[in-house]
Amino acid sequence: MNIELKQYVDTIQCQQLVENYQLSDLTFTGSPQSVIEKAKRDHDRVPVMIMNDDQLAGFFCFHLHQGPLEIGGCADTDVLLRALSIDERFRGQGISLAAMKLVPAFVKAHFPYVTRIILAVNYRNIPAQHLYQKTGFHDTGIQRVGKIGPQYVLFEKINE
Secondary structure, eight states: OOEEEEEOOOSHHHHHHHHTOOOOOOSSSOOHHHHHHHHHHOTTEEEEEEEETTEEEEEEEEEOTHHHHTTTOOTTTEEEEEEEEEOGGGTTSSHHHHHHHHHHHHHHHHOTTOOEEEEEEETTOHHHHHHHHHTTOEEEEEEEEETTEEEEEEEEEOOO
């Protein structure tokens, strides 16, 4: 397993990878296609591919500036991580854990002004809560109501 985070670029190669992505349960996340479409309209959204060698194993989005404000964050120093998903063919292999451990370094390299990563996770999404706790996220104490119910707001500070 060789996990790497790569910013999505709208090329034929990346489009083909996304077209073959398998994700049937969208209860707690958005599809890569929907993330990309939103990013085309909102340049503060940065789609990111989770690559396992040359295969697209997962996908998520960083949302800058206005994004963090949606869940009580700061537009100047926070980045919102949203719509994390793992392709169904790659689940149970530790890919999400490996990818989330790479997130702070990726953020530091691409968004040097960011000092905190924030996200919202649904109360009912226990596996995601465990993943985020294992990778250094902490509860802010803020709770909000999302589209499908209550959510915890979590954060991880970026080391200087």
